[in-house]
Every structure is written in C-alpha cells, then in structure tokens.
Amino acid sequence: xxxxxxxxxxxxxxxxxxxxxxxxxxxxxxxxxxxxxxxxxxxxxxxxxxxxxxxxxxxxxxxxxxxxxxxxxxxxxxxxxxxxxxxxxxxxxxxxxxxxxxxxxxxxxxxxxxxxxxxxxxxxxxxxxxxxxxxxxxxxxxxxxxxxxxxxxxxxxxxxxxxxxxxxxxxxxxxxxxxxxxxxxxxxxxxxxxxxxxxxxxxxxxxxxxxxxxxxxxxxxxxxxxxxxxxxxxxxxxxxxxxxxxxxxxxxxxxxxxxxxxxxxxxxxxxxxxxxxxxxxxxxxxxxxxxxxxxxxxxxxxxxxxxxxxxxxxxxxxxxxxxxxxxxxxxxxxxxxxxxxxxxxxxxxxxxxxxxxxxxxxxxxxxxxxxxxxxxxxxxxxxxxxxxxxxxxxxxxxxxxxxxxxxxxxxxxxxxxxxxxxxxxxxxxxxxxxxxxxxxxxxxxxxxxxxxxxxxxxxxxxxxxxxxxxxxxxxxxxxxxxxxxxxxxxxx
Amino acid sequence: xxxxxxxxxxxxxxxxxxxxxxxxxxxxxxxxxxxxxxxxxxxxxxxxxxxxxxxxxxxxxxxxxxx
Ligand code: HEM
Ligand code: HEM
Numbered sequence: 164x165x166x167x168x169x170x171x172x173x174x175x176x177x178x179x180x181x182x183x184x185x186x187x188x189x190x191x192x193x194x195x196x197x198x199x200x201x202x203x204x205x206x207x208x209x210x211x212x213x214x215x216x217x218x219x220x221x222x223x224x225x226x227x228x229x230x231x232x233x234x235x236x237x238x239x240x241x242x243x244x245x246x247x248x249x250x251x252x253x254x255x256x257x258x259x260x261x262x263x264x265x266x267x268x269x270x271x272x273x274x275x276x277x278x279x280x281x282x283x284x285x286x287x288x289x290x291x292x293x294x295x296x297x298x299x300x301x302x303x304x305x306x307x308x309x310x311x312x313x314x315x316x317x318x319x320x321x322x323x324x325x326x327x328x329x330x331x332x333x334x335x336x337x338x339x340x341x342x343x344x345x346x347x348x349x350x351x352x353x354x355x356x357x358x359x360x361x362x363x364x365x366x367x368x369x370x371x372x373x374x375x376x377x378x379x380x381x382x383x384x385x386x387x388x389x390x391x392x393x394x395x396x397x398x399x400x401x402x403x404x405x406x407x408x409x410x411x412x413x414x415x416x417x418x419x420x421x422x423x424x425x426x427x428x429x430x431x432x433x434x435x436x437x438x439x440x441x442x443x444x445x446x447x448x449x450x451x452x453x454x455x456x457x458x459x460x461x462x463x464x465x466x467x468x469x470x471x472x473x474x475x476x477x478x479x480x481x482x483x484x485x486x487x488x489x490x491x492x493x494x495x496x497x498x499x500x501x502x503x504x505x506x507x508x509x510x511x512x513x514x515x516x517x518x519x520x521x522x523x524x525x526x527x528x529x530x531x532x533x534x535x536x537x538x539x540x541x542x543x544x545x546x547x548x549x550x551x552x553x554x555x556x557x558x559x560x561x562x563x564x565x566x567x568x569x570x571x572x573x574x575x576x577x578x579x580x581x582x583x584x585x586x587x588x589x590x591x592x593x594x595x596x597x598x599x600x601x602x603x604x605x606x607x608x609x610x611x612x613x614x615x616x617x618x619x620x621x622x623x624x625x626x627x628x629x630x631x632x633x634x635x636x637x638x639x640x641x642x643x644x645x646x647x648x649x650x651x652x653x654x655x
Numbered sequence: 656x657x658x659x660x661x662x663x664x665x666x667x668x669x670x671x672x673x674x675x676x677x678x679x680x681x682x683x684x685x686x687x688x689x690x691x692x693x694x695x696x697x698x699x700x701x702x703x704x705x706x707x708x709x710x711x712x713x714x715x716x717x718x719x720x721x722x
Contacts, residue, residue: 168709169708170708171708250703250706251702251703251706253706253708253710253712254708255708323716324712324715324716324717325702325712325713325714325715325716326692326712326714326715326716327690327694327699327702327713327714329699329702329703330699331703402703403703406700406703406704407703407704407706410704412697412700412701412704413700413703415697416696416697416698416699416700417684417685417696417697420684420696421680421681421684424677424680425677428673428677446663
C-alpha cells in the first residue's frame with residue numbers, strides 16, 4: 164500500500180453540501196411563490212386551473228417549510244457535522260471503513276426520504292401536523308436515517324484522538340438526542356388501515372393523542388424543533404467557524420459551557436408560548452411565558468460570546484465578507500431571541516398570535532441567523548474540501564448586501580402588517596361590535612405583502628449567487644495547504 | 656392532594672433543584688478554572704484553532720493510556 168499522510172475525508176460532507184444548496188434553492192423558490200400568492204391570489208393558478216391542485220398556497224406551504232427545515236437546514240447540519248466532527252476530534256473518516264459506509268448510507272437514505280416527502284406532499288398526503296406532516300411509512304424511514312447519523316456521530320467520537328469534546332460537539336449531540344426524542348413522541352400514530360381491519364388507504368394514520376393533549380405534544384415538538392433544528396446546531400456551527408475563520412480563540416470557553424447547559428435547561432419548558440389563551444392549563448401558559456423570558460439569558464450568552472470573540476479584531480468584519488455573514492448572523496440571533504420573549508408575554512401575544520408578526524419573527528430568525536450561518540459555514544468549508552480558493556470575493560460581498568436588504572424588507576413589512584392586523588381584528592365600537600371585517604385587513608395589508616415578496620425574492624437571488632460562487636469555486640485557483648490556516652482564500 | 660397538585664409541587668421542586676445545580680456549576684467553573692485533568696478551560700478553544708490532523712491534541716486520548 165502506498166504510504167500517504169493521513170488526511171481528513173470530506174466525501175460525505177461534500178454530498179450534504181450539495182443537497183444543502185439544491186434544497187435551499189427549491190425551498191426558497193417555493194417561499195417566494197407563496198409570498199406572491201398572498202399578495203396576488205391569481206398566482207395560485209399560475210399553471211392553469213387544471214394544475215391548480217398542485218400550485219395552490221395550501222399544497223405548497225408545507226413543501227416550503229419542510230424543504231427549508233428538513234432539506235436545507237438539516238443538510239447544512241449534516242454537512243458541517245461531517246466536516247467539523249472530524250477536525251475537532253482529530254480523527255479522519257478514512258480511518259474507519261465502517262464509519263465511511265455509514266456516512267454514505269446515511270446520505271443516500273436521506274435522499275430517498277427527501278424524494279418520498281416531496282412526492283407525497285405534492286400529492287396532498289399529509290398528517291396535517293405542522294412540521295410533522297409525513298405519514299407513518301416515511302416517519303419510520305426518518306427514524307432509520309436518524310439512527311444512522313447517530314451511529315456515525317458516536318462512532319466517530321468513539322475513535323477520537325482528542326479526549327475532550329469541543330463545545331460544538333456538545334451542541335451536535337444535543338441536536339441528535341433532542342430531535343430523536345421529540346420526533347418519536349410527536350409522531351406516535353395509529354395506521355388506520357391496519358387498526359380498522361382494512362378501511363381506507365394503507366398509508367393513512369391518526370395521532371395517538373387527541374384534543375388539547377395533541378396540541379400540547381405538537382407544540383412541545385414544534386417549539387423544540389426550532390430549538391434543536393434552528394438554534395442548537397447553528398450555535399454549534401458558529402462556535403467552530405467564527406473562531407476558525409477569524410483565528411481568534413472563543414472569548415470565554417467557560418461561558419460557552421454555561422450557555423450550553425442554560426439553554427438545555429430552559430428551552431424545553433418554553434413551548435407553552437405557542438398555546439397562550441388556548442385550552443391548555445393556565446399554569447402551563449404562564450410557565451411558557453416565564454421560561455421564554457429567561458431564555459434570553461443563555462441565548463445572549465452565546466451570541467455575546469461570539470461578538471466578543473472579535474474583540475480587537477473588528478477590522479476583519481470590514482475586510483472579510485465571510486466574517487460579515489457570521490457577525491450579522493449572530494446579531495440576528497440576538498434580535499430574534501429578544502423578539503421571541505416579547506411575543507411570549509401574554510398581553511403582547513394577544514395581539515401578535517395568528518398575525519404576520521409571527522411570520523416576521525420566524526423569518527428574521529431563519530433568514531438572518533440560520534440561512535446566513537449555513538451559507539457562511541459552506542463558504543468556509545469550500546476552499547478546504549475542494550482545495551481551491553473561493554471563486555469571487557466581490558460576488559460574496561454583493562450577495563451579502565442584497566440578502567441583508569432582503570431580510571430587512573421581509574421582517575419590517577411583516578411587523579407593520581402583523582401589528583396592523585392584530586389591532587384591526589380587535590378594534591370595536593362602544594357596543595362591542597367589531598370595527599372591521601376580515602376583508603378590510605386584507606386590503607390594508609396588500610402593499611406589505613408585496614414588499615415581503617420583493618424582500619424574499621432578493622434573498623433568493625442572493626442564494627443563487629451563493630450557489631454560483633460555490634459552483635465556480637470547484638474550478639478556481641488551487642491553493643496551498645499553508646493558505647488554509649485561518650482566513651479563507653478568496654479570488655477577486 | 657390530587658395528582659395535579661402533586662405534579663405542580665414536583666415540577667417546582669425539580670426546577671429549584673436544576674437552578675441550584677446550574678448555579679453550582681457556574682461557581683465550580685469560575686472558582687476552579689481548571690478541569691479534573693488540570694487543563695485550563697480556556698485552552699479548549701485550541702481544539703478548533705489547531706485542528707489539523709497533525710496538530711497535537713489539547714488533551715490526547717493516548718495520554719490516558721500511557722498513565
Ligand atoms: C428566546 C428565544 C425565542 C423565544 C422566546 C421565541 C418565542 C416565540 C413565540 C412567542 C412565538 C409565537 C407563538 C404564537 O403566538 O403562535 C414564536 C414563533 C416561532 N418562532 Fe420563536 N422564539 C425564540 C427564538 C426563535 C428563533 C431563534 C427562531 C428561528 C431561528 C424561532 C422560530 C420560530 C418559529 C418557526 C415560530 C413559528 C411557529 C409556528 O407557529 O409555526 N424562534 N416564537
Ligand atoms: C426566500 C426566502 C423565503 C420566503 C420568501 C419565504 C416565504 C414564506 C411564506 C410566504 C410563508 C407563509 C407565511 C404564512 O402562512 O402567512 C413562510 C412560512 C415559513 N417559512 Fe419561509 N420563506 C423564505 C425562506 C425561509 C427559510 C430559509 C426558512 C427556514 C430555514 C423558512 C421557514 C419558514 C417557516 C418555519 C414557516 C412557517 C411559519 C409559521 O407557521 O409561522 N423560510 N415562508
């Protein structure tokens with residue numbers, strides 16, 4: 164055998180980078196279509212009446228949420244895991260044939276599940292539980308994919324050279340365990356065909372819980388899907404990529420450990436804020452509100468730790484578009500974790516719930532924090548996995564500004580729309596008659612929906628620039644090992 | 656006492672315990688500054704900064720075996 168020095172093996176990381184980009188484009192394109200459907204209803208039948216079943220808002224909405232959450236974000240999580248995991252544990256996947264096999268199997272099964280999800284959702288097959296729309300056969304496949312990831316994850320940890328687990332690894336482990344628990348409990352369902360002795364479709368199922376209990380489990384899941392899908396693994400990314408790209412040690416490693424346990428402790432109790440003023444017990448709602456407010460502390464603990472990591476090095480933010488992405492992500496994280504607790508206060512939620520303000524909150528989090536951080540991670544990884552410099556720095560800087568403008572247009576328009584909606588719905592005259600009918604709000608909101616559509620379109624354009632930049636990177640100037648220490652090499 | 660009341664007390668006790676544990680952990684981290692192996696916690700940042708496969712680990716698994 165030829166005696167080559169040991170290297171990290173990024174085969175699986177590359178595969179997941181590919182799905183991150185493709186599913187990101189698909190999910191965001193659908194998002195933009197949805198946004199324009201809300202502004203211009205005729206877009207619902209854009210491909211004609213005959214195909215209206217497949218192009219209407221309600222059919223496409225779960226495709227958007229599932230494509231961006233379980234396609235784009237989850238692929239990003241896997242791609243970064245297969246990159247960061249090896250590096251901070253100082254062990255290569257090439258050292259274990261088994262781990263390599265598990266990694267590839269993980270990817271291909273994941274892809275099959277994605278295909279099944281796309282097809283079934285387009286056909287209108289759904290359990291109707293938000294973020295948990297998949298029917299039972301797919302749920303079983305999802306569990307298999309998850310277990311494969313877990314085997315790979317703990318397998319790699321098992322053969323590591325570095326004894327301690329870097330803080331990011333803790334966050335990846337938490338992602339794995341958290342989602343595993345949530346997904347299993349929320350998707351407990353009874354296949355009706357088999358339970359009834361052959362009535363209906365074989366793939367159909369009903370939830371094992373009913374009424375308020377179902378809502379409680381659903382939002383315990385829904386909220387923590389945000390926690391363990393949009394927060395915990397993204398924090399894992401920033402704790403690795405920001406120090407690495409800037410060459411700065413984390414401002415306080417102790418604070419990172421603290422925020423980790425703080426976040427784990429507080430997050431699980433906050434889900435009640437999705438069910439304020441509903442039929443769940445009052446004490447549970449109050450508890451949800453209180454824990455939501457406390458949640459600011461561990462969230463800001465991580466975010467401030469990241470900003471302070473740049474202490475004395477702020478010129479890097481001006482000089483490097485890659486650092487800009489990460490600093491803005493961290494800022495948007497602070498922003499949405501301040502906005503969330505405000506919305507969780509009962510009296511505020513009375514206005515905000517059911518309105519576009521929530522949709523605004525969702526998207527300043529996912530576009531500004533999740534999206535930016537995943538793109539930044541892939542930008543940092545690209546020169547290292549392809550051994551080539553990033554194709555264009557100026558393209559990257561342009562993308563940054565276009566997308567930042569997109570996010571700002573998105574959340575500001577939704578704030579105005581949401582609060583207007585909330586106020587109009589509850590306005591009444593001295594006799595208690597409602598002052599407005601629903602259609603009055605629709606008329607008033609139209610301009611803001613259009614602005615949101617434009618903002619979303621800008622974000623999508625930026626994402627396409629990102630995809631192009633990564634694609635061109637694969638044929639850019641090759642780089643030397645020594646260029647890859649900290650700051651990523653970039654072409655003009 | 657019915658089950659709901661028990662649950663509420665149990666929940667309160669659990670929360671209080673976890674708060675004490677968390678603050679205990681904070682106190683531990685900042686008073687000891689080093690972990691059981693004698694590494695300053697802040698050194699662990701180097702796990703990310705010096706992460707080439709040829710770099711020396713902050714605390715190597717193999718050190719344990721030699722002991
Ligand atoms: C301290 C942290 C946070 C708190 C306390 C919080 C609180 C809230 C509240 C009160 C709602 C509205 C519930 C309703 O009235 O329907 C909500 C919705 C939501 N938040 Fe947050 N939020 C936080 C951080 C985040 C972050 C960082 C993200 C994403 C990156 C996020 C994503 C979402 C999503 C997706 C929903 C909508 C769920 C749905 O109705 O489908 N949140 N959050
Ligand atoms: C190109 C950018 C995007 C646009 C234009 C867009 C647009 C939309 C629209 C129109 C909705 C439906 C809102 C409603 O029902 O009133 C929506 C929902 C949602 N989107 Fe996006 N989206 C984009 C990107 C993303 C990304 C990248 C993510 C996640 C990583 C995401 C996550 C969500 C979630 C979780 C919901 C459900 C919110 C809720 O139920 O409250 N979106 N999006």
